[in-house]
Each structure stands twice: as C-alpha cells, then as structure tokens.
Amino acid sequence: MTRVFARAALSGYRWVGTAVYPLVWSYLALRAARGKEDRARRQERYGFPSAARPQGPLVWFHAASVGETMSVIPLIKEIHRRGIAVVLTSGTTTSARVVAERLGDIAIHQYVPLDFKPAVSRFLDYWEPDLAIIAESEIWPMTIMELGKRHIPQILVNGRLSDRSFARWRKRPNLADAIFENLALVIAQSEADAERFSALGALPVMVSGNLKVDTDAPPVDxxxxxxxxxxxxxxxxxxxxxxxxxxxxxxxxxxxxxxxxxxxxxxxxxxxxxxxxxxxxxxxxxxxxxxxxxxxxxxxxxxxxxxxxxxxxxxxxxxxxxxxxxxxxxxxxxxxxxxxxxxxxxxxxxxxxxxxxxxxxxxxxxxxxxxxxxxxxxxxxxxxxxxxxxxxxxxxxxxxxxxxxxxRGALSATIRGLEPYINPLTVKARLLPRDDV
CATH class of the missing domain: 3.40.50.2000 (Glycogen Phosphorylase B;)
Known part of the structure; x- marks a missing residue:
C-alpha cells in the first residue's frame, strides 16, 4: 500500500463512516439489549454530552474497558491534583461503574463517541480538550485523524501491541505511518512494545513499564x-x-x-x-x-x-x-x-x-x-x-x-514524559479564578 493509497483509504473510511452513521442506532440498540450499552446514555455514543464542560484546561482520557481504566486512575488523580479538569471516556458499562466508584467527581465520565466523523467532531467541538491521552492500544483512525486536524496533542500511555495487532499493522505500513505519525508521544510498557511502535512510524517513543503495577491493590468491603x-x-x-x-x-x-x-x-x-x-x-x-x-x-x-x-x-x-x-x-x-x-x-x-x-x-x-x-x-x-x-x-x-x-515506577516515568504537555496546562489552571477550577 503506497502512501497516497493509504491517504485515500483513510478518506474512504471517513466517507463510508459518514454514510452508515445514520444506521448505527440499530447496532447500539442490539448492544443495549444485551446489556453492553447504557440505554439512558446512548446519545453519548453519538458525541452528545451529558455533563457541563468545566472552565479552563481539560484533558481527555480514553480507556477502553475496566483494565485500561484501572491503569490510568493514578494518572488521572495526579492531573486532577494540578487543577486540570478531566473527561474520561470508555466503552463498557462495567468500566463506567468502576469510574463512578473509584473516581467520583475527580473525572467526568462519558461513553466514547463512535469512530465516525459526525460523532467525533461533535464530541471535540463540545469538550475542546487541550490534550488527549489514550490508554494501551486504542487506535481509532477517525478519532486520531480529527485530533490531528485540530492540532490537539495526543499521547498513548501504557502502550502495548499484541503479536496479532502488530502483524496486522505491518501488512499496511503506509496506513500505519499515516495514523501513528499523529501521535505526539508514545509511552510504551516495554522495550519490545516500544520497538513495535517505532517500526510503525510513531515518534518519539519512550518506555515506562506497566502502569497497572503502580495502581493500588483493589479494595474490599x-x-x-x-x-x-x-x-x-x-x-x-x-x-x-x-x-x-x-x-x-x-x-x-x-x-x-x-x-x-x-x-x-x-x-x-x-x-x-x-x-x-x-x-x-x-x-x-x-x-x-x-x-x-x-x-x-x-x-x-x-x-x-x-x-x-x-x-x-x-x-x-x-x-x-x-x-x-x-x-x-x-x-x-x-x-x-x-x-x-x-x-x-x-x-x-x-x-x-x-x-x-x-x-x-x-x-x-x-x-x-x-x-x-x-x-x-x-x-x-x-x-x-x-x-x-x-x-x-x-x-x-x-x-x-x-x-x-x-x-513499580511506571507512574513517575509516565508523568515525566507528560510534563512538557501538562505543565503549561497546570500554569493555565492556576491563573483561573479559584471558583472556576
């Protein structure tokens, strides 16, 4: 696949997504019937917000499900401690319950918008994130391309690539390069993961270790x-x-x-x-x-x-x-x-x-x-x-x-990697009137 063809494929992905977007309601209805979608909050999947955006700088975290959510909780708490607002998206009802239990009002939870241009654009237009932080291996082409068009830095943390995912991307190197070049930074779990991301066109790449090791032990009643x-x-x-x-x-x-x-x-x-x-x-x-x-x-x-x-x-x-x-x-x-x-x-x-x-x-x-x-x-x-x-x-x-x-040590290493991106937001947050933070 040539680079020109890769760009054409991404453009085609965008237009096909726009065409099928009106029909997605049936897919979401089926998932809701199976208990995999929250019926009351289904509009969030189309990018419609269900909460007010706080004033000041805001970081968008995305974590696919429970495991990824748990891994970024300490990082979210650190960013919140600096006075920066956080909206956290995930795709499962179980992860939504975990967010409510573990984070409370530290982060605003929304279900992740579907990877179609209308939904992603609506989400970004409303929340206007200053920074996007993606957990582990959530690579959604339309979301990444839309963030890139808006020049919103996007960083992959606790990054990993399975054997199967890496093999699939390697078969389409120009497509991988067109997507991964939009990432401002990849913070990988291991040297092997870092080498894989670099091979796919991500730059720069650093290694932190696994954030899940730095989480607290799961609580108990x-x-x-x-x-x-x-x-x-x-x-x-x-x-x-x-x-x-x-x-x-x-x-x-x-x-x-x-x-x-x-x-x-x-x-x-x-x-x-x-x-x-x-x-x-x-x-x-x-x-x-x-x-x-x-x-x-x-x-x-x-x-x-x-x-x-x-x-x-x-x-x-x-x-x-x-x-x-x-x-x-x-x-x-x-x-x-x-x-x-x-x-x-x-x-x-x-x-x-x-x-x-x-x-x-x-x-x-x-x-x-x-x-x-x-x-x-x-x-x-x-x-x-x-x-x-x-x-x-x-x-x-x-x-x-x-x-x-x-x-242990992945959390501190990840924060060091994020400092150039979150330090300006910390300064901006501190300049706000206290009641607005």
Missing amino acids: SAVLRQYRQQIETRKTWAAISTFEGEEAAAGSVHLALKERNALLTIIVPRHPERCDAIEAMLVAKGLTVARRTRNDPVTPETDILLGDTVGEMGLYLRLTDVAFVGRSLFGEGGQNPIEPAMLGCAILSGGNVQNFRETYQTLAKNGSAKIVRDTEMLAKGVHYLLTNDEVRRKMIEAGQEAVHEM
Whole structure:
C-alpha cells in the first residue's frame, strides 16, 4: 500500500463512516439489549454530552474497558491534583461503574463517541480538550485523524501491541505511518512494545513499564470479606479469575478431581459476568452446587463453587484464597494481567497463551512466582500441589510481591514524559479564578 493509497483509504473510511452513521442506532440498540450499552446514555455514543464542560484546561482520557481504566486512575488523580479538569471516556458499562466508584467527581465520565466523523467532531467541538491521552492500544483512525486536524496533542500511555495487532499493522505500513505519525508521544510498557511502535512510524517513543503495577491493590468491603471467611472456615480454596469460555468448565473439572482430597471450595470469576447464567447451568449439570455473589448465597459446607458474578470485587475474591489461575490463557488467547493476584498474595497459575502480557509473566516466572500449565489435567495437579505444600506456596507468594515491588515506577516515568504537555496546562489552571477550577 503506497502512501497516497493509504491517504485515500483513510478518506474512504471517513466517507463510508459518514454514510452508515445514520444506521448505527440499530447496532447500539442490539448492544443495549444485551446489556453492553447504557440505554439512558446512548446519545453519548453519538458525541452528545451529558455533563457541563468545566472552565479552563481539560484533558481527555480514553480507556477502553475496566483494565485500561484501572491503569490510568493514578494518572488521572495526579492531573486532577494540578487543577486540570478531566473527561474520561470508555466503552463498557462495567468500566463506567468502576469510574463512578473509584473516581467520583475527580473525572467526568462519558461513553466514547463512535469512530465516525459526525460523532467525533461533535464530541471535540463540545469538550475542546487541550490534550488527549489514550490508554494501551486504542487506535481509532477517525478519532486520531480529527485530533490531528485540530492540532490537539495526543499521547498513548501504557502502550502495548499484541503479536496479532502488530502483524496486522505491518501488512499496511503506509496506513500505519499515516495514523501513528499523529501521535505526539508514545509511552510504551516495554522495550519490545516500544520497538513495535517505532517500526510503525510513531515518534518519539519512550518506555515506562506497566502502569497497572503502580495502581493500588483493589479494595474490599471488610464486612463482606469477614462474612465469607467465617462461612468458608478451614476449607481450602483456589480461584480461577478473568476466565473465558471453556475455562469455567476446566475449573469445574479441577474441583471434581480434587474436592474429596482437599475439602475444596473453588471460586470462579468470569471476565464477562453476563455469561454467568450459562456458566451456572453448566456447573450444575456437572453435579456441582453453586453459590452466586449477586444472590448473596451463603457458602455452606455443601457449596462447591462460589461464582463471582459481580464487577469491581476482585479484591474480595483474591483475598479469599492464595492460589489463583489467571484466565484467557488455556482456552482463550492473549492472557489477562497477573499483577492483581501477585499484589494480593496469590501463587499464580496460568495457561501458556499469554502473548499480551509476555514480559510480565516472564518476570514472574523468572523469580518463581508464576507457573505455566498446559491443560486441565496439569492445572489440577498444580492446584493440588500448591494447596498441599505450604512452604512452596508461601515462597511463590513472597516472590510475586517482590516482583511487583521491583516493577513499580511506571507512574513517575509516565508523568515525566507528560510534563512538557501538562505543565503549561497546570500554569493555565492556576491563573483561573479559584471558583472556576
């Protein structure tokens, strides 16, 4: 693809998007019916605001879903501390709830406008951001091109590129160059990610480490935690978290294989809670007794599975165990972030499909805090071994917490990279009348 053709392709993307834009309502209606859109706030997806824009400088943060949102919360708090207003967009209802719980009035939450020119232009015309900060790998061509046309600096933080995404962009180098040249700065998670962004035309690129390591441990309601611990009593527990389709069935099979030998309670926390009705039915069909968090079912001696079907309570589930399997790694692809279980004192097990978090897993595996399993049978053996060998489990937990400590520093590195862009906004904010900030 030549550079001229790449420009033509982006122009075509713009016009096709404009043509289909009036028909998008049916797509959003379908997502709303599935619980993936907030019906009451659907107009935000078309760029219509639902909140007043504060006076003074404003930074637009975009984080796709819960994980990305969590990673930028400390950064948002730092920018807010400097008196700069923040509007944070995301694309999922679960992330919207996390923003409300974790940030309150520190940031204004809006659902991200669809990547069509009318929606993006309407959003930018209203909010007039001085700076756009994008988390991880959210590359939306129309949004990036519109920000570029308005000369609004846009920075990618905690940037990463999966093997699959990098391969796709490499097949279209001129298109990649036409898009990535609009980024004023890329702050990448790792050296490997930095090399990939540079290869695609992004300049300048720096490395910060993973912002998720610098987040606080997920909170917990101490009364709820105490209640569950009293109900579990002396039973051994393990958790399968952030699971994808197939991994819940594997966790059920592990439980069946080990329950008699270990007086076991298994905690399953799917990545997408809306799947939990089907998951419960599958587990019950296996002959397992399921307690669901949303129903406040008590954990009795007869309970086999505690199904964590809530959002924002990972801190609860991980504090109920010290052995955690991290999903999207046996039957899914790419893996999920193991930082939270390491931070909260869990020995970590994972499947081998962890391409999206390769360096994190390499760090944890290198110091012995994470083990890779090939299949369900090996997972069962790993869970049994850790539950019955206290010293091995303790050493893995300690090694994981040491690794997390050593990986910290991404937040300060990211702030240093952002200083040339946020310092002028800080000065501008301080010149405003105090009541307007």
